[in-house]
């Protein structure tokens with residue numbers, strides 16, 4: 001029985017990772033975020049309340065679970081404070097949370113630069129969340145970034161801050177943006193250090209001790225594989241790798257520990273932001289799905305683009321991330337449609353292909369090849385076992401399994417924690 005579970009987004013984000021993580025977190029000793037930052041918006045719902053998390057792991061609602069923000073994340077400490085306050089206001093006060101001393105910090109100028117870089121692109125926006133994620137990762141790789149652990153050493157922090165500001169203020173000035181005063185930033189971050197300092201630790205050590213102690217550990221991905229900086233629809237992607245492959249680096253563990261990957265997929269597809277989306281719908285059905293699934297971004301409130309389930313994408317992401325099971329989400333949203341469609345292949349310049357091309361210029365030319373299946377009318381939100389599902393819904397699940405060669409291990413029939421069907425025996429035992 002595996003004691004580790006990696007939960008990743010397999011489409012363009014917002015697949016329901018928060019719900020799935022919270023569901024399993026009720027039984028996990030530890031939940032670890034390993035990439036991304038507060039560009040994520042993970043929703044969790046139980047006991048009639050809905051919560052939204054940006055950078056805090058979705059295990060935060062279980063007081064017994066240790067939550068870890070790993071070194072692969074970009075952490076905006078101001079935003080962590082806001083999130084904690086929000087949780088506090090909602091009555092969530094009993095939790096365990098640690099932040100990696102090696103996590104890159106998102107500084108105030110990063111969001112300013114995010115907006116400015118987007119504006120410089122003229123009409124060709126990426127449509128980022130403007131949280132400064134790209135600029136923060138860029139500074140990390142340019143080796144001028146600040147890290148959470150720096151906050152614990154005031155003199156060292158001052159030295160690093162001075163160096164970063166020399167470069168950043170020059171850039172901000174060139175772009176006509178306000179610059180930052182060293183003392184103001186320093187004083188504010190020393191205040192932050194007083195509040196968050198006790199939570200900033202060597203989280204790799206913490207996680208490895210838990211691994212050796214046979215603890216149940218869940219790794220919670222953010223974004224989705226098609227937003228991966230390497231394998232996604234570049235350049236319309238985020239600046240990290242949401243894959244299970246980034247867990248070892250982003251959490252500070254050996255890759256040998258990764259053996260159980262749950263690919264979270266909507267029963268259809270959505271995308272927020274720009275970039276090609278082969279199965280996108282522009283008709284009445286898109287409107288129906290968007291309204292029924294409340295498909296509006298949790299971070300930016302933008303309406304999400306909607307399309308049919310894309311088995312080309314699913315096969316690709318399962319190949320890249322070693323997906324063992326699908327968690328098929330928002331299945332209830334498809335109820336009531338006369339017909340449902342699944343994209344099996346693409347047609348590119350007259351040829352049938354079964355994997356996405358590397359450039360968005362080609363991907364934009366891909367025409368989806370669909371199969372059409374019978375829909376189902378019944379409300380499935382109260383169903384709690386696979387056998388009770390309408391026959392047409394079961395046929396849809398089977399078709400996805402057949403086209404992707406990956407079993408569906410979890411079916412979600414509503415946003416609440418209880419609206420979950422666990423099909424896989426292995427996952428029942430996690």
Ligand code: GDP
Nearest residue numbers: 014015016017018041042043330412413414415
């Ligand atoms: P994440 O970023 O992957 O965690 O996903 P989000 O939380 O951004 O978006 C998923 C949305 O779908 C949230 O509003 C969830 O509450 C909601 N949701 C999750 N699972 C289901 C489901 O099975 N049915 C319905 N109707 N909504 C769901």
Ligand code: IMO
Nearest residue numbers: 013014039040041127128129222223238272273
């Ligand atoms: P969760 O974890 C959906 C998208 C943005 C934009 C692109 C780059 O909730 O699934 P960024 O701010 O990361 O530089 O934006 O990536 N994006 C997401 N879309 N869900 C997310 O997170 C996303 N995080 C980033 O809309 O297109």
Ligand code: MG
Nearest residue numbers: 014040041042
């Ligand atoms: Mg989201």
